[in-house]
Amino acid sequence: MNKQPLAFRMRPTTLDEVVGQQHLIGKNQILRKMVEQKQLFSMIFYGPPGTGKTTLASVLANEMGVKYRNFNAVTGNKKDLTIIFEEAKFFPGLVVIVDEVHRLNKDKQDLLLPHIENGSIIMIGATTANPLFSINPAIRSRTHLFEVKSLDEQDIKTALSRALRSPKGIDDQVKADDEALTSIARLANGDIRYALNLLELCATATNAIDKETVEAYSFTPNVASDSDGDYHYDLLSAFQKSIRGSDVDAALYYLSILIEIGDLESIERRLLVTAYEDVGFGNPQAVARCINAIDAAKRVGFPEGRIPLAHTIIDLCLSPKSKSSEVAIDAVKPYLKDQAYPVPGYLRLTPVGMKDEDKYDYGRLDLVDKIQYLPDALKNVSFYTPSLNSQYERALAENWKKLKQTKRTNNLAKLKR
Known part of the structure; x- marks a missing residue:
C-alpha cells in the first residue's frame, strides 16, 4: 500500500497535467512559451494556498530537463545555500525553488542576490503574500512576478476525477458521483490540496462516495488562512467594508469565517477601528457597546463569544455612520508639514x-x-x-x-x- 498522501502522488510533472492557470500555461501564454523556447527566468509565483505554486515551479524544471533544488526560506540555512551554490558550479542555471520566499532574511538574500544576478541559479519563489508589499525590492527587481489564481469549481472536479482514475491515485478502486465531487470542490475553496486530502479521507470509508459521505467526513470547509497571506487581509478588508456599507448579512458571513479560524485578535482590532472610524458620532453608544461586546466575547471565548460579536456587528451595521472624527484629525496633517x-x-x-x-x-x-x-x-x-x-x-x-x-x-x- 502506498503511504504517500494522494495530493503528493498526484502532483503534475508536465504542463498538460496542471489544472487551471490557463493565463500562464495555456496556448501562447508566457510559461508555455518559456518551455517551448527553452528559456527560463527567475520569477516569483504568488497566490492562495493549495493552488500549485511550488508544483508549477517543479513542472517547469522537469519540462526543460534542468536540475532543481528546493529551499525553504524559514527552515533553510546558509549551509544549505552554500551546498546549492557549489552544485550550481557544475550545473549552471540550477533551478532553486524557494518556498515562503517572502520570509527570506537579509543574510540569505545577500547570499542569493549575486547568483541570481549572474544567472548561475534560476530562483523560482512561491508565496501566499503580495510580493509588491512583502518581497524585498532587491529580490523583486531581479525576478518576474506571476499570479497563480485560485482554482474554480470545475478545475477542482477535473483534478478529483483524474485522481480517482489514475494508477498513481485511487486507480478506479473507489467511485464518486458528480454530486460528491461538486460538494468537495465547493468545500475546498480553490485549494486543490484540501480537495484531494478530503477525497482520500472519504475513500478510506467507502468505495462509493456520495454527498452524504462528504458531509460526514468534512468537519469544516476550507476557510482557514495564513495570517501572512493575501486572503487573510482580503477577508479582514471585506469584513470592515461590509460594516461600513451597512450590509448585515455580509458582515456576519465574514465574521463567521474569522470565528472558524479562531482569530479573535483580528476581529477585536477591526471592530474597534470600524466602530470609531465609520460609526463614531453617528451612534456613540454603539461604539461603547462594541467595546463591551468584545470584552464579553474574550471572557467567554468561542463558541459562545460569537453571540456578543454578532450583536455588536448588527448594531454597527445598522447605525448611522459618521467619519467626521477621522476626517478632522487627518485635516490637521498638512499644517504639521509647513x-x-x-x-x-x-x-x-x-x-x-x-x-x-x-x-x-x-x-x-x-x-x-x-x-x-x-x-x-x-x-x-x-x-x-x-x-x-x-x-x-x-x-x-x-x-x-x-x-x-x-x-x-x-x-x-x-x-x-
Missing part, C-alpha cells in the same frame, strides 16, 4: 516673564470658550466638519455653530476686564 507653530505663551504650563493679566486664569471658567487656543497663523482654520447623519451629531453641530460665532481672542488682559 512649519512648527509655537504654542501661545498664555497656554504654556509655566509662562515666563508674562504679566499676570496676560496669563491664563484658572479661576475664570466663564472665559474659557472665548480664548484663542490655536497659534495665530492658524486661528481661522477649521478642521472639524460635522456629519448630519444622526440626531446626536446634529446636536453637536448646533453647539459647534454657536461656539464658532464667538470671536476668540489672544488678548487675555482685555478679556478679563
Whole structure:
C-alpha cells in the first residue's frame, strides 16, 4: 500500500497535467512559451494556498530537463545555500525553488542576490503574500512576478476525477458521483490540496462516495488562512467594508469565517477601528457597546463569544455612520508639514516673564470658550466638519455653530476686564 498522501502522488510533472492557470500555461501564454523556447527566468509565483505554486515551479524544471533544488526560506540555512551554490558550479542555471520566499532574511538574500544576478541559479519563489508589499525590492527587481489564481469549481472536479482514475491515485478502486465531487470542490475553496486530502479521507470509508459521505467526513470547509497571506487581509478588508456599507448579512458571513479560524485578535482590532472610524458620532453608544461586546466575547471565548460579536456587528451595521472624527484629525496633517507653530505663551504650563493679566486664569471658567487656543497663523482654520447623519451629531453641530460665532481672542488682559 502506498503511504504517500494522494495530493503528493498526484502532483503534475508536465504542463498538460496542471489544472487551471490557463493565463500562464495555456496556448501562447508566457510559461508555455518559456518551455517551448527553452528559456527560463527567475520569477516569483504568488497566490492562495493549495493552488500549485511550488508544483508549477517543479513542472517547469522537469519540462526543460534542468536540475532543481528546493529551499525553504524559514527552515533553510546558509549551509544549505552554500551546498546549492557549489552544485550550481557544475550545473549552471540550477533551478532553486524557494518556498515562503517572502520570509527570506537579509543574510540569505545577500547570499542569493549575486547568483541570481549572474544567472548561475534560476530562483523560482512561491508565496501566499503580495510580493509588491512583502518581497524585498532587491529580490523583486531581479525576478518576474506571476499570479497563480485560485482554482474554480470545475478545475477542482477535473483534478478529483483524474485522481480517482489514475494508477498513481485511487486507480478506479473507489467511485464518486458528480454530486460528491461538486460538494468537495465547493468545500475546498480553490485549494486543490484540501480537495484531494478530503477525497482520500472519504475513500478510506467507502468505495462509493456520495454527498452524504462528504458531509460526514468534512468537519469544516476550507476557510482557514495564513495570517501572512493575501486572503487573510482580503477577508479582514471585506469584513470592515461590509460594516461600513451597512450590509448585515455580509458582515456576519465574514465574521463567521474569522470565528472558524479562531482569530479573535483580528476581529477585536477591526471592530474597534470600524466602530470609531465609520460609526463614531453617528451612534456613540454603539461604539461603547462594541467595546463591551468584545470584552464579553474574550471572557467567554468561542463558541459562545460569537453571540456578543454578532450583536455588536448588527448594531454597527445598522447605525448611522459618521467619519467626521477621522476626517478632522487627518485635516490637521498638512499644517504639521509647513512649519512648527509655537504654542501661545498664555497656554504654556509655566509662562515666563508674562504679566499676570496676560496669563491664563484658572479661576475664570466663564472665559474659557472665548480664548484663542490655536497659534495665530492658524486661528481661522477649521478642521472639524460635522456629519448630519444622526440626531446626536446634529446636536453637536448646533453647539459647534454657536461656539464658532464667538470671536476668540489672544488678548487675555482685555478679556478679563
